[in-house]
Amino acid sequence: MRVLVIGSGGREHALCWRLARCPSVKALFASPGNPGIASVATCVPAGDGTPEDWLRVAESVDADLTVVGPEAPLVAGVADCFRAAGRVLIGPSRQAAQLEGSKIFAKQFMKRAGIPTAEFRVAASEAEAREALKHFGVPVVLKADGLAAGKGVVVARTAEQAEEAATALLSGRLVGPAGSRLVIEEYLQGEEASFIVLTDGRRVFSFECTQDHKPVGDGDTGPNTGGMGAYCDGRILSPEQRRQVLERIILPAIEGMAAEGTPFTGFLYAGLMMTADGPKVLEFNVRMGDPEAQPLMHTLEGDLAEALAASARGSLDESLLRWNGQCSVCVVLASEGYPGPPRTGLPITGIEEAEAMGAVVFHAGTRRTDQGLVTAGGRVLGVTASAPDLPGAIERAYAAVRAIHFEGMHYRRDIAHKGLKRW
Numbered sequence: 001m002r003v004l005v006i007g008s009g010g011r012e013h014a015l016c017w018r019l020a021r022c023p024s025v026k027a028l029f030a031s032p033g034n035p036g037i038a039s040v041a042t043c044v045p046a047g048d049g050t051p052e053d054w055l056r057v058a059e060s061v062d063a064d065l066t067v068v069g070p071e072a073p074l075v076a077g078v079a080d081c082f083r084a085a086g087r088v089l090i091g092p093s094r095q096a097a098q099l100e101g102s103k104i105f106a107k108q109f110m111k112r113a114g115i116p117t118a119e120f121r122v123a124a125s126e127a128e129a130r131e132a133l134k135h136f137g138v139p140v141v142l143k144a145d146g147l148a149a150g151k152g153v154v155v156a157r158t159a160e161q162a163e164e165a166a167t168a169l170l171s172g173r174l175v176g177p178a179g180s181r182l183v184i185e186e187y188l189q190g191e192e193a194s195f196i197v198l199t200d201g202r203r204v205f206s207f208e209c210t211q212d213h214k215p216v217g218d219g220d221t222g223p224n225t226g227g228m229g230a231y232c233d234g235r236i237l238s239p240e241q242r243r244q245v246l247e248r249i250i251l252p253a254i255e256g257m258a259a260e261g262t263p264f265t266g267f268l269y270a271g272l273m274m275t276a277d278g279p280k281v282l283e284f285n286v287r288m289g290d291p292e293a294q295p296l297m298h299t300l301e302g303d304l305a306e307a308l309a310a311s312a313r314g315s316l317d318e319s320l321l322r323w324n325g326q327c328s329v330c331v332v333l334a335s336e337g338y339p340g341p342p343r344t345g346l347p348i349t350g351i352e353e354a355e356a357m358g359a360v361v362f363h364a365g366t367r368r369t370d371q372g373l374v375t376a377g378g379r380v381l382g383v384t385a386s387a388p389d390l391p392g393a394i395e396r397a398y399a400a401v402r403a404i405h406f407e408g409m410h411y412r413r414d415i416a417h418k419g420l421k422r423w
């Protein structure tokens with residue numbers, strides 16, 4: 001089949017890298033793609049990013065299957081637009097994508113479906129926020145309702161911070177109109193984990209559990225980023241915890257969405273807090289994670305394109321996919337200044353050497369020029385390596401990292417270290 005991937009980051013490079021290895025894929029396209037993706041797929045320029053425009057791109061390459069990387073096109077209704085035109089796309093409808101597009105929708109849905117999550121209140125004004133805050137101690141968590149690219153959540157340590165955060169979010173100062181309504185919720189304690197499944201609306205294939213690293217600095221210090229690294233490891237969850245996540249969260253979510261007339265198809269990502277009372281949902285995302293996709297794609301076996309096409313048609317065969325059992329670590333190499341405005345346009349060296357060591361280097365923010373490959377964003381590369389055990393995967397990933405250079409490059413030195421206690 002002819003497959004189109006929408007997006008241009010490390011997640012999309014990882015998806016393309018995996019799809020390019022599928023026997024069922026006869027031609028692979030990405031829009032807009034990036035220089036790394038260009039080594040495994042044909043990159044096609046994107047237009048204005050509307051659903052109609054993505055449909056035009058899919059028609060121009062005659063895609064039999066379109067895979068959406070980022071959330072914005074899904075929340076804007078790209079799946080509905082393709083469905084109306086009779087073109088196959090894997091991803092939830094605009095209604096079902098509200099699980100990510102509106103944190104209020106997600107919380108109210110979880111309440112109806114009996115899915116464990118933090119206690120919460122909704123506020124649309126400062127007066128409502130003050131009233132809601134009375135029901136919680138500190139720390140307390142304030143979340144913008146709408147899409148905020150990871151900048152819409154404040155964990156307030158004091159009552160003063162909480163009021164300031166409410167004002168900053170509601171005024172539009174922090175994340176614009178996404179903050180015009182808030183979820184205010186109970187602070188949960190525990191270890192975070194990401195549990196991602198592929199679903200056709202009824203059946204699920206569970207990817208291996210992953211952990212992300214949002215803060216820019218070692219030991220989870222400094223400002224949050226889009227993600228400085230991720231790893232997958234079968235030991236993050238015990239078999240009992242895994243069963244709980246499936247039975248209390250994933251299956252009720254999929255059944256609940258179907259029962260409410262908004263069946264969910266595509267990648268469902270549950271951001272979890274593993275609390276003393278069991279797993280609770282921090283948030284749902286309606287697509288693969290970035291950088292979680294990088295370790296997951298590196299260790300996935302089977303024909304992903306066939307599994308995605310079958311899911312889109314409502315007949316997922318879970319046996320099409322399997323995890324190879326290895327641990328995998330992705331270390332993100334970032335530009336000077338990131339997560340603030342990054343310095344870009346700097347030459348990158350050492351990718352071939354890193355790949356000769358057995359790692360795969362996924363591109364996130366690079367540009368091909370006459371002078372060679374240069375940096376073109378905050379997150380530049382995701383160096384990904386696997387091994388039968390976590391210490392081995394960490395060792396391989398960092399050995400490859402040390403082969404790569406660009407001026408001002410920085411990265412976390414402790415990706416996956418929180419998993420070492422399980423080995």
Ligand SMILES: Nc1ncnc2c1ncn2[C@@H]1O[C@H](COP(=O)(O)OP(=O)(O)O)[C@@H](O)[C@H]1O
Nearest residue numbers: 118141150151152153185186187188271282283
């Ligand atoms: N109820 C909570 N208790 C403790 N920490 C939380 C809670 N909700 C969110 N967080 C922290 O904030 C981060 C971002 O929140 P999340 O709901 O995942 O929103 P987003 O990814 O859209 O920014 C989480 O990864 C977690 O570290």
Ligand SMILES: [Mg+2]
Nearest residue numbers: 150271282283
């Ligand atoms: Mg999150």
